[in-house]
Amino acid sequence: MADRQSTDRLLDDFLAAVGDLAPVAVWAHGSLAGGDYQEGRSDLDLIAVVERPMTLAGVRGVVRLHRGLRKAGPLAENVHCSYLTPDAMADVDHSHLTWAHDRLMRRPVTPVTRRELHAFGLVLDGKPPEDLLPPVSDAELREFVVRDQREFWRPSVDKARLWTRDIWVDLGMVTFARASVTLREGRLISKREALDLLLGLGAPVEVVDDIGGRRYGGDWRAGAAAEAREPLPPAGPWLDRRAELTRAFLGPAIDRLVAAYG
Secondary structure (H helix, E strand, O other): OOOOHHHHHHHHHHHHHHHHHOEEEEEEEHHHHHOOOOOOOOOEEEEEEEOOOOOHHHHHHHHHHHHHHHHHOHHHHHEEEEEEOHHHOOOOOOOEEEEEOOEEEEEOOOHHHHHHHHHHOEEEEEOOHHHHOOOOOHHHHHHHHHHHHHHHHHHHHOOHHHHHOHHHHHHHHHHHHHHHHHHHHOOOOOHHHHHHHHHHOOOOHHHHHHHHHHHHOOOOOOOOOOOOOOOOOOHHHHHHHHHHHHHHHHHHHHHHHHHHHO
């Protein structure tokens, strides 16, 4: 795994701070748990299980905790944590208190995240996921993945204004590739595997290289079969062109995937 000393210090700070909430368990999922973590580029996706429903004082404590982590530097902005309580853990549609993108919100812990936790979740403190979190069946996982592609990502492709932003391009392309493998083979793959797969699915090479270069560095495909790659055009024109290429690929690709598995 790539050097992550700053990440380890940040996680130590988080565990010390979250101790005030007396968590039953703290887990990591996503890139950190799956072995694809890139310090400074990847999000730190965490789950904290607390013993009882959050009071107003507890909510205020979560806000203080995350604002206090800012002292650790810009890496703290990547910390995303959902706070689960045992009474609501079995409900996959329940919206849990979550700190993400430097603000407080409520959102579900999806079947994909739940499967990640059971398959390769990293226990940072307390009990393991299998002791607390109900498992996700293959049917539940497939149903969620199809619904997510059909009801969230496909309508989003039609909203052109979204797709000049890195986060929409990155997540839209990677999530589609991961969904394809989950539906076809029933397994979860890393973001790196998803980018490699996109090249074989007919995704625009320029867009895949743009994502890979920002996440892994300019030579992210250095070990792959060499092919001439032109320098990317200036930022403004490229962002518009990238949005067009991404939407032109994703719209029909999602339609085919949903038709095959929905």
